[in-house]
Amino acid sequence: MNGLRVASLLAATMTTGLVAGVYAIYANAFMPGLAKTDDKTFVGAFQAVDRAILNPLFLGLGFLGAAVLTLLAGLLSLKQDALPWIAAAFVLYLVTIVLTVAVNVPLNDALKAAGDPATIDVAAARAAFDEARWRTFNLIRTVLATASFGLLGWALYLTGKSAAQP
Known part of the structure; x- marks a missing residue:
């Protein structure tokens, strides 16, 4: 049980960090780069990237996997010192999912549907x-996912610390 708890927490930390990195790349490179392009290039590139990111590796293992693994790590850590940190990480990450589904995905889908x-x-x-709205909500997702990653990192530290104590 201890091995599964640690493995799920490690996997949750890694997948959350990867998703936070994806959001950060969009915030720091992809969207600023596209902002400097003409309209045709912007629309075509954004549509192509949005189609490409909708794949089982990102959606299943990364985006949704981070939430599932964090929930699993929390359930396996119910009587552990790390639980509050895991729970906070889960809530923050869950907010990123809600924002993605409520704001970013509808904007993406509308741009793809434009033709x-x-x-x-x-x-x-x-x-x-509405690039400004998309960027604003992506920045919020970036901050929340990064904070979630940090909280999971702290939970890993606490888990290791408690395992090392006699």
């Missing part, structure tokens, strides 16, 4: 996308 950049009014599609 092929070669045949649509790309300026209108880009304006309707």
Whole structure:
């Protein structure tokens, strides 16, 4: 049981960190880079990346896996000192899922539904996308997922510390 608890906490920490990194890359490189492009390039590139990220590795193992693994780690740590930190990490990460589903995904889907950049009014599609809103909510996701990652890291420390005590 102890091995499973530690393994689930380690996996939760790693997957949460990976997702926080994805959000950070969007915030620090991808969106600022796209902001400097023309409308056709923006729409086409964003559509292509959004289609590419919808894959089992990211969605299953990363995005949803982080939540499932954090929940599992919490359930396996019910009487452990790390539980409050795991619970806080889970809540913060859950908020990122809610924001993603409520804000970012609908904006992504609307931009994809606008159609092929070669045949649509790309300026209108880009304006309707609302880059500022997308970036703001992505930044919130980045901060929350990074905080969740940090809390899980602290929970790992506490778990190791308690295991090392006689």
